[in-house]
Amino acid sequence: xxxxxxxxxxxxxxxxxxxxxxxxxxxxxxxxxxxxxxxxxxxxxxxxxxxxxxxxxxxxxxxxxxxxxxxxxxxxxxxxxxxxxxxxxxxxxxxxxxxxxxxxxxxxxxxxxxxxxxxxxxxxxxxxxxxxxxxxxxxxxxxxxxxxxxxxxxxxxxxxxxxxxxxxxxxxxxxxxxxxxxxxxxxxxxxxxxxxxxxxxxxxxxxxxxxxx
Amino acid sequence: xxxxxxxxxxxxxxxxxxxxxxxxxxxxxxxxxxxxxxxxxxxxxxxxxxxxxxxxxxxxxxxxxxxxxxxxxxxxxxxxxxxxxxxxxxxxxxxxxxxxxxxxxxxxxxxxxxxxxxxxxxxxxxxxxxxxxxxxxxxxxxxxxxxxxxxxxxxxxxxxxxxxxxxxxxxxxxxxxxxxxxxxxxxxxxxxxxxxxxxxxxxxxxxxxxxxxxxxxxxxxxxxxxxxxxxxxxxxxxxxxxxxxxxxxxxxxxxxxxxxxxxxxxxxxxxxxxxxxxxxxxxxxxxxxxxxxxxxxxxxxxxxxxxxxxxxxxxxxxxxxxxxxxxxxxxxxxxxxxxxxxxxxxxxxxxxxxxxxxxxxxxxxxxxxxxxxxxxxxxxxxxxxxxxxxxxxxxxxxxxxxxxxxxxxxxxxxxxxxxxxxxxxxxxxxxxxxxxxxxxxxxxxxxxxxxxxxxxxxxxxxxxxxxxxxxxxxxxxxxxxxxxxxxxxxxxxxxxxxxxxxxxxxxxxxxxxxxxxxxxxxxxxxxxxxxxxxxxxxxxxxxxxxxxxxxxxxxxxxxxxxxxxxxxxxxxxxxxxxxxxxxxxxxxxxxxxxxxxxxxxxxxxxxxxxxxxxxxxxxxxxxxxxxxxxxxxxxxxxxxxxxxxxxxxxxxxxxxxxxxxxxxxxxxxxxxxxxxxxx
Numbered sequence: 001x002x003x004x005x006x007x008x009x010x011x012x013x014x015x016x017x018x019x020x021x022x023x024x025x026x027x028x029x030x031x032x033x034x035x036x037x038x039x040x041x042x043x044x045x046x047x048x049x050x051x052x053x054x055x056x057x058x059x060x061x062x063x064x065x066x067x068x069x070x071x072x073x074x075x076x077x078x079x080x081x082x083x084x085x086x087x088x089x090x091x092x093x094x095x096x097x098x099x100x101x102x103x104x105x106x107x108x109x110x111x112x113x114x115x116x117x118x119x120x121x122x123x124x125x126x127x128x129x130x131x132x133x134x135x136x137x138x139x140x141x142x143x144x145x146x147x148x149x150x151x152x153x154x155x156x157x158x159x160x161x162x163x164x165x166x167x168x169x170x171x172x173x174x175x176x177x178x179x180x181x182x183x184x185x186x187x188x189x190x191x192x193x194x195x196x197x198x199x200x201x202x203x204x205x206x207x208x209x210x211x212x213x
Numbered sequence: 214x215x216x217x218x219x220x221x222x223x224x225x226x227x228x229x230x231x232x233x234x235x236x237x238x239x240x241x242x243x244x245x246x247x248x249x250x251x252x253x254x255x256x257x258x259x260x261x262x263x264x265x266x267x268x269x270x271x272x273x274x275x276x277x278x279x280x281x282x283x284x285x286x287x288x289x290x291x292x293x294x295x296x297x298x299x300x301x302x303x304x305x306x307x308x309x310x311x312x313x314x315x316x317x318x319x320x321x322x323x324x325x326x327x328x329x330x331x332x333x334x335x336x337x338x339x340x341x342x343x344x345x346x347x348x349x350x351x352x353x354x355x356x357x358x359x360x361x362x363x364x365x366x367x368x369x370x371x372x373x374x375x376x377x378x379x380x381x382x383x384x385x386x387x388x389x390x391x392x393x394x395x396x397x398x399x400x401x402x403x404x405x406x407x408x409x410x411x412x413x414x415x416x417x418x419x420x421x422x423x424x425x426x427x428x429x430x431x432x433x434x435x436x437x438x439x440x441x442x443x444x445x446x447x448x449x450x451x452x453x454x455x456x457x458x459x460x461x462x463x464x465x466x467x468x469x470x471x472x473x474x475x476x477x478x479x480x481x482x483x484x485x486x487x488x489x490x491x492x493x494x495x496x497x498x499x500x501x502x503x504x505x506x507x508x509x510x511x512x513x514x515x516x517x518x519x520x521x522x523x524x525x526x527x528x529x530x531x532x533x534x535x536x537x538x539x540x541x542x543x544x545x546x547x548x549x550x551x552x553x554x555x556x557x558x559x560x561x562x563x564x565x566x567x568x569x570x571x572x573x574x575x576x577x578x579x580x581x582x583x584x585x586x587x588x589x590x591x592x593x594x595x596x597x598x599x600x601x602x603x604x605x606x607x608x609x610x611x612x613x614x615x616x617x618x619x620x621x622x623x624x625x626x627x628x629x630x631x632x633x634x635x636x637x638x639x640x641x642x643x644x645x646x647x648x649x650x651x652x653x654x655x656x657x658x659x660x661x662x663x664x665x666x667x668x669x670x671x672x673x674x675x676x677x678x679x680x681x682x683x684x685x686x687x688x689x690x691x692x693x694x695x696x697x698x699x700x701x702x703x704x705x706x707x708x709x710x711x712x713x714x715x716x717x718x719x720x721x722x723x724x725x726x727x728x729x730x731x732x733x734x735x736x737x738x739x740x741x742x743x744x745x746x747x748x749x750x751x752x753x754x755x756x757x758x759x760x761x762x763x764x765x766x767x768x769x770x771x772x773x774x775x776x777x778x779x780x781x782x783x784x785x786x787x788x789x790x791x792x793x794x795x796x797x798x799x800x801x802x803x804x805x806x807x808x809x810x811x812x813x814x815x816x817x818x819x820x821x822x823x824x825x826x827x828x829x830x831x832x833x834x835x836x837x838x839x840x841x842x843x844x845x846x847x848x849x850x851x852x853x854x855x856x857x858x859x860x861x862x863x864x865x866x867x868x869x870x871x872x873x874x875x876x877x878x879x880x881x882x883x884x885x886x887x888x889x890x891x892x
Contacts, residue, residue, distance in 0.1 A: 004867060005867050006864050009857075009859045
């Protein structure tokens with residue numbers, strides 16, 4: 001038997017606990033749980049990954065990159081590791097490396113919507129808005145309920161002056177996640193700047209409400 | 214009597230009648246108990262009091278105990294308050310280098326020491342202290358693998374317990390025959406039995422006032438075919454339907470103290486591995502095999518000579534009649550016979566360790582010439598070096614033995630495969646009876662002694678024939694304590710130990726199938742039922758008209774014949790059966806497990822592969838049952854005290870994997886040991 005099932009149960013429970021702490025914002029507790037796992041098994045991929053995510057949350061991007069690189073070395077076939085490594089690289093401004101990481105993630109998991117969305121953000125940042133739009137549409141196709149690609153698509157459309165499409169994408173994002181602050185701000189901002197779009201937007205919202213009724 | 218009273222009485226009597234028919238069909242011994250007092254019945258007095266009236270006219274009121282029982286059921290429902298039998302393994306007693314200690318040199322395999330040690334290491338690693346453990350075994354929601362109920366009472370509690378808990382095995386112990394009789398009027402045992410059947414509960418009633426017999430019946434219930442696994446005794450819940458008095462305490466203590474017997478005789482893989490190698494070696498040497506039973510003249514006389522303390526006083530008798538009876542020397546008795554210059558006709562050995570050769574030679578001070586003319590009889594388990602000490606030799610195939618089972622499947626006649634356990638005197642007696650001797654005298658077969666410290670003849674090798682520094686002395690000094698009292702052959706009680714007590718019972722079983730045989734017990738030791746106690750001074754008066762000793766010896770030797778076995782096929786067959794067995798175990802191990810109940814199902818399923826009626830005689834069941842029982846028991850011990858269910862299931866997964874590893878390793882060792890013979 002390669003992995004002792006009792007050790008696995010205990011480790012899984014610690015990781016689960018750490019993830020809960022991450023969600024709660026109890027960063028110190030999460031760090032302590034991940035470190036406990038890593039003391040037992042320095043190559044535990046989920047703990048390495050968790051430490052990376054934790055560091056990104058604390059804006060410790062370089063440290064995050066280091067943990068996530070280790071995670072991809074221990075578990076190179078896991079798309080999530082590459083996607084999050086891409087995030088740390090993007091946040092460090094290492095766009096080329098980030099693109100490679102996201103592409104590896106998509107290669108491993110072709111229906112991984114987050115990776116498409118994140119790659120689109122880098123591409124847009126590099127000025128390739130066409131590629132970014134294509135990727136975001138793919139992300140929406142993969143998971144139509146994810147609000148992030150809509151919001152990002154809205155930003156690109158607004159940047160390109162396609163206000164009508166931008167408003168509609170912001171609407172779609174907010175509809176899917178009512179507490180999506182960034183999308184709400186984008187939505188409010190574009191309507192404030194383009195009051196003529198306000199009535200159409202209200203009408204769509206009312207129609208949507210009717211259809212729900 | 215009012216119409217209601219009349220109808221109620223009629224109902225009670227009809228219930229008793231139905232129960233009697235039920236017991237007659239299913240539990241004849243209990244029906245006999247009821248028959249002992251056929252006119253016992255319930256009645257209602259003029260004052261309207263419900264009474265039980267016995268055959269002798271005595272009567273006593275029936276006390277409705279339903280409220281009392283409710284209180285007990287409520288108390289029982291509290292797990293923290295529920296009495297349980299605890300039989301913990303020392304799960305943290307890890308050994309640095311597991312071995313058989315100073316006896317290691319006599320063992321062929323270390324797996325019996327190593328694999329349980331791995332279990333302990335694993336447990337100690339994850340549970341170095343009691344954090345994460347519960348103090349008493351738990352089995353999941355309302356699950357009770359084994360429930361022992363003391364008292365049948367009026368029976369209210371039994372259906373309640375059956376319905377409220379998932380009980381796999383229910384044993385009801387009733388110490389009062391009167392109370393049991395009373396219960397049959399009130400408890401519908403037919404319904405109870407159906408309920409048990411629907412709930413999947415195996416139910417056993419033990420109605421017995423004698424404490425020793427209760428313990429025996431309990432053991433029998435546990436060991437009966439398809440019965441409950443021994444490891445379930447750990448955590449067995451106890452329900453008291455009667456007030457806890459001295460007798461109940463005594464029964465409980467007796468049950469706990471005799472637990473060891475549940476594992477007695479199961480042996481170890483190492484024992485069976487030695488057997489496998491020695492048997493192949495003995496077959497390779499083509500020693501004659503016992504094949505022809507009942508060949509000895511019925512008038513022949515056999516003296517079976519053990520090394521018990523009575524032998525010292527019987528030596529003159531033995532010397533006087535030595536030329537008229539066939540003398541069987543059993544194990545270490547040869548040293549006394551050598552000292553007394555009485556040459557036996559046969560020497561018998563049963564022990565498998567190679568050291569038997571050394572002991573034998575040392576016990577006759579290296580006087581190998583003494584063995585000239587002595588015929589040797591050994592079980593197939595005995596090392597070939599011992600056989601080769603003698604010019605004429607014969608081999609008995611042992612029952613309940615891996616190779617015995619293999620050879621039976623290869624054409625050995627079943628009636629010549631003998632038990633021969635647990636002492637060498639049992640081997641000699643089994644053979645003598647089977648070969649046709651009908652006049653048998655037991656010399657020095659004491660099976661215990663009046664003096665607790667003395668259990669062998671003063672001349673025996675056990676006490677004074679070996680030099681102080683000799684390692685054999687250490688080996689032989691490991692004698693079990695004398696702590697059991699049994700009836701004496703000439704009255705009174707004698708002290709015996711667990712092995713000799715078992716030997717006594719096995720002798721009784723051996724004599725029963727030969728009602729025409731007279732087995733005389735000359736010893737001031739344990740009473741052996743079906744043997745005839747005989748004082749030395751009455752010996753000559755009972756002396757039969759004996760046939761020629763020489764012809765009896767020749768006839769006994771003629772019972773052994775050469776028989777060819779294809780050893781290559783035998784080896785392939787054994788290994789093939791081991792492979793199949795491992796596949797069966799792996800299939801059980803791989804079953805899904807989502808609860809502790811699933812784990813217990815698996816443990817029981819594995820146990821049944823070695824203990825079910827259809828399996829217990831199979832070579833692999835015999836080869837693995839001892840070590841498997843221990844590993845299963847340790848796993849059961851551990852998983853039932855781990856607080857977190859996920860951890861308990863994971864621990865079980867590891868333990869199951871350890872069992873499969875053990876079997877695979879054992880398979881390699883079996884193959885290697887047989888391989889050594891062919892080279």
